[in-house]
Amino acid sequence: MAATRPRVRILIADDHPIFSESLRKLLQAESDFQVVGEAADGAEALERARSLKPHILLLDLAMPRLGGLEALRELGATSSPVRSVVLSAAIRKEDIVKALQLGARGVVLKDAGSHILFECIRSVMAGDYWMGRETVADLVHALRSLSRARPGRAREFGLTFRELEIISHIVAGLSNKEIGQQLSLSEETVKSHLTHIFDKLGVSSRLELALFATHHGLVIG
Template sequence: MSTIRILIADDHALFRDGLRMLLEAERDFQVVGEAADGDQAVKLARRLKPDILLLDQEMPRLRGLDVLREISSLLDSVRTILLTASIEKKQILEALQLGVRGFVLKESATEVLLKSIRTVSGGQYWIGRESVGDVVEALHSLTPSFRDEKAKQKPFGLTPRELEVISTVVAGYSNKEIAQKFSLSEDTIKHHLTNIFNKLGVSNRLELAVAAIHHGLAGEQ
């Protein structure tokens, strides 16, 4: 089992201490550094090059999104999860554009944080159901041509079932939940998703959700 090297960036010392203890209880996690403000986060990210940066959205000296701008050249190797008490829809889109790979609310259960770190470390995005919904809703409101795009919907050779699966992915359903919804096996859902990814030219669920909204492929759930 390979070790996931983690940098914690948060201005609250008690939160950092508790988070370090929590993470270091996991055999595959190693906390390599802590930053108390945005400037320190930038310097440590550049020097330590962690696998995961757990970044508080609101910090002194440099806010979370400003930190991302400063370390943009590192984001291929340093994957960032934004820790936040709350986040606005526009900020979600901006954060994604700046390279954020995941969002975790500070009130989330421990298991959610641990799973998000392993998921993002594995090269995927961690966007829970609520976050995906926010992305979708924000795309609706921030893309003036959305209705025109929907009117010019491109089928991409998608089957009716594949369109149904796309709608559930956009709504934030997991493979298990999609399988239950349509009374299918998870393997069948994975097969559908592979075909959908190939037809749309996307490589993950987040890209699929964005492409589906842009091309008007997502129906109501």
């Protein structure tokens, strides 16, 4: 007989009781989800994350006492293992970048379908970052506007100029094929460069690479 997989423990942090209750019912209807608690503000979310030890924190950014971004910052400072997903009615491009830099693993808008949220939670539990199509476009735009190259950082990480070019194209949202066309390289060569870049920087996805490069000033052009 196959072993039953443990359910994903979820904490909901939102200051609108009707929304929280509706969300709880939707999540509890999924056999692999378990809502272990709710919080009405960021401070309460931190307290319950410590005491209830959820796997996933669904976190609204606009909450009283302590906002979502501040809660993410404090969670990061405590090295909490909880994986946070930002769940918001509306979010600015700059806040998407900031939330991800502070440790959020996903972003879902409240008007998205429930299946989108479920997919996000399962992807984040599998170790991935999750972004909806619209928020990915916003993220790319925000990364472009926030990126500022800082001389000397490339040498610090042992990056070649070609690797910096590829990183900059990743931040701009280009695919491997498009990068190859821009730099007159084969797609396989681009993949090989990316493997070396991932190893040097200790990242495991294009999103992590884009955030790392933006934060450390590795974008040129």
